[in-house]
Amino acid sequence: GAGVSQSPSNKVTEKGKDVELRCDPISGHTALYWYRQSLGQGLEFLIYFQGNSAPDKSGLPSDRFSAERTGGSVSTLTIQRTQQEDSAVYLCASSLTSGGQETQYFGPGTRLLVL
Amino acid sequence: RKEVEQDPGPFNVPEGATVAFNCTYSNSASQSFFWYRQDCRKEPKLLMSVYSSGNEDGRFTAQLNRASQYISLLIRDSKLSDSATYLCVVNRGGFKTIFGAGTRLFVKA
Numbered sequence: 001g002a003g004v005s006q007s008p009s010n011k012v013t014e015k016g017k018d019v020e021l022r023c024d025p026i027s028g029h030t031a032l033y034w035y036r037q038s039l040g041q042g043l044e045f046l047i048y049f050q051g052n053s054a055p056d057k058s059g060l061p062s063d064r065f066s067a068e069r070t071g072g073s074v075s076t077l078t079i080q081r082t083q084q085e086d087s088a089v090y091l092c093a094s095s096l097t098s099g100g101q102e103t104q105y106f107g108p109g110t111r112l113l114v115l
Numbered sequence: 116r117k118e119v120e121q122d123p124g125p126f127n128v129p130e131g132a133t134v135a136f137n138c139t140y141s142n143s144a145s146q147s148f149f150w151y152r153q154d155c156r157k158e159p160k161l162l163m164s165v166y167s168s169g170n171e172d173g174r175f176t177a178q179l180n181r182a183s184q185y186i187s188l189l190i191r192d193s194k195l196s197d198s199a200t201y202l203c204v205v206n207r208g209g210f211k212t213i214f215g216a217g218t219r220l221f222v223k224a
Contacts (some may be wrong), residue, residue: 042216
């Protein structure tokens with residue numbers, strides 16, 4: 001079946017512009033996660049959705065970052081007024097539920113480069 | 116101190132070698148443990164869960180030591196295709212999952 005998909009796969013933008021990153025989770029997965037991975041670094045948790053609700057936004061680096069999920073499916077991560085330090089790979093993952101034992105299935109990521 | 120710590124490596128081993136990675140975690144309330152594998156410029160994928168009694172999947176063996184708060188991954192008879200970054204993952208319960216920065220493994224012919 002279809003896995004997690006993300007778009008765009010690559011995005012180059014100028015400092016100060018807004019960007020939107022999209023994630024399509026596996027159908028039927030209620031939990032959705034956004035992570036950021038900088039070059040050579042581990043995954044940094046950004047935000048989690050259970051259905052359309054985001055009970056924990058504490059991982060968002062600043063108020064320039066926001067995310068929403070609609071219909072319990074597609075999610076969009078928006079970065080306003082991008083800065084060069086926002087350059088990273090943004091990974092989305094989904095799992096069947098938010099239980100601790102659940103496997104997270106990752107999308108291929110969006111590589112963001114802010115010039 | 117990071118909540119999940121791993122030796123970044125790289126570990127350079129010949130084909131057929133046995134290699135082991137350790138990972139330590141600081142939160143004693145952690146409940147679930149996993150190893151994920153990440154190939155270069157690819158997304159992470161689950162390699163195996165780690166159970167309290169230890170578990171084995173083919174050439175891979177995972178162990179958990181709750182008293183000392185570490186987990187380990189042993190790879191026997193290394194293959195070239197095992198070359199990747201291995202991520203230690205700890206879940207505190209519910210959605211809160213912490214990924215280690217990973218240990219890089221290079222297996223050479």
